[in-house]
Amino acid sequence: MLTEVKNPAVETAETTSKPMTMIQALRSALDVVMARDPDVVVFGQDVGYFGGVFRVTEGLQAKYGKTRCFDAPISEGGIVGVAVGMGAYGLRPVAEIQFADYFYPASDQLVSEAARLRYRSAGDFTCPITVRMPCGGGIYGGQTHSQSPEALFTHVSGLRTVLPSNPYDAKGLLIAAIECNDPVIFLEPKRLYNGPFDGHHDRPVVPWSKHALGMVPEGYYRVPLESAAVFRPGSQLTVLTYGTMTWVAECAARETGIDAEIIDLRSIWPLDLDTIVASVKKTGRCVIVHEATKTSGFGAELSALVQEHCFYQLEAPIERVTGWDTPYPHAQEWAYFPGPDRVGAAFQRAMEKS
């Protein structure tokens, strides 16, 4: 399948590529923009000397100095608050929240400030900040190391929410996010940091070096925001998904033999509606898959959009496969995580109904 992966809207890709994990690709993105733009600064808890709890910022402080990459106090509100001030000054801060589960103390700064600064000042001040946060489950992270809070951001006017599914996109999207003059929430599925994960937790992890999307250009390139990727072309049904679930959906297609067209949204909001609508109009069936809880999750918005724009082409009800409406459990991780069996069953249902 991987040879068929398309990245239609890639800008200025460089020729020399090498295998990278998602961690290395993200680090490479930071390295590339820090080298190009002296206004880019990187900070957060443990990101400086230590290089981050997931190693994404490793080596950046040694290379760019302590005023470009530094440790922050354990204060998410403070981290985002000072980033907003730095952005207003004219810097391009890239702040890290150690886990997406811990962004809540920064909610006020994100929702009331970062998202609305341009609007409320009629463009007098802007907020070109990027807030990176590792998200998602599948790692026995329990309640506070597994959450997928994207719907809490997509509901906020003025924020952009981005979530890559592979090293190539991770680097290109992160560069695009940092260069974007709007505030961007950059969610990184930590389950994908070292290799793709199709939900078969009982099988050995395959490293990114075995995948085409682990080949990453060493230099500068961007994957534009608001562009989805057709991750797997297909004809029978459309899967709208992002992050880890892209790989789970691909596995479900393989195992069920259903020719699913898998769309990796990449930019969750604002999104690439044209690619979604074109696909659903072609297949007439739609399954939405995300790790986050179901009720008022982003899948509800996707379902509504598909219904509004593809009503006459739909041949079956839109299916949603998501995390349950519970906090993320520890021991029962695999009953909670929407694995290939649950996703495949939804594919079957979508094909049966008409």
Place this chain on the structure above:
Amino acid sequence: MREHPALRLHVPEPTGRPGCATDFSFLQISGAGTVRKPPVDTSHFETADLAYALIGVLDRDGQAVGPWAPQIDGTQLRRGLRAMMKTRIFDARMTIAQRQRKTSFYMQCLGEEAIAVAQGMALAKGDMHFPTYRQQGLLLSRDDVSMVELICQLMSNEADPMKGRQLPVMYSFKRADFFSISGNLATQYPQAVGWAMASAIKGDTRIASAWIGDGATAESDFHTALTFAHVYRAPVILNVVNNQWAISSFQAIAGGESTTFAARGVGCGIASLRVDGNDFLAVYAASQWAAERARSNQGPTLIEWVTYRAGAHSTSDDPSKYRPADDWERFPLGDPIERLKAHLIVLGIWSEQEHGQVHKELEAEVAAAQKEAEGHGSLLDGHIPSAATIFEDVYETMPEHLRRQRQELGV
């Protein structure tokens, strides 16, 4: 048998309530000129006494006394007095405009004019202020924003620079070093620290000034800002305007009982001062001292300005429901305008007659500005910015969904 008496919850109360006079002894006022002035490179713990004292310069006779008396010439002093008068007249007129429903809302800074005006004058062009809604003196003491523009914002009219998106008084004037005001209290405090950190990262010489009220110090962003300012030695002045009230809550409810807000700074490793906020000269001197510290890489300074919110919290508030009607008259630090005026008269560079004359001139100036602003419409006559602008500036470029929604609105 219980070994201990039953526990009791303590809920602070102001001494004064409607019909009952306030006992202002809690203010712990030191006499003007009695508090020492340390060198700007002093360490935070050497300011511990200053955080519990009260720095003042103007004595009861209108004389400038003691070590904090600033070097400031007559022209500047006259400018300062004029700016304070202008601020008060502007406030009074806009409060009336609200009653006439030409604007939906207003907040005056009656009694607090010295703080924003004097600090605005003590800092340099390019230093960025992160104000609350009660520092209009910063704008009215400089001339890069006309009163007409301010009033257009208040009226949300066709010439409103914020395009009708913000409540009245939530100004934003980058060119006048005045950061966009947010309705969410305290958020600007860590932002100011971040701006100051950015200035330091870039090797700039500009500093930031953060503003907050006594009530809002209870927000987590206050604590956060102090921590970051201390950790990174950010070139920032952390102003706490203690006007004793947060809407109906006395400052004791914010944590001011038996302590000071300045003392919080010392606890966080920040040099801190407690200053008479109604003493123009003291505000000017303390602001200069803090600015010099920041500019010479000595780090942040926290200043608690002791003042009194003489007016209603906003045009939606009636203070006679929770505090004595004559409270301001009894406030021991008096009226900042009267006090500077007395000083200028003592210096022989001002007179009652000139005061009256300037007052009239300023009233005419404000009235003319209002008239000109009203020429661009007001909420009352429906001349407001076009509904098409609702969808602009949410993002740098308008995404597809907003384009669709704009079409749906038919504009």
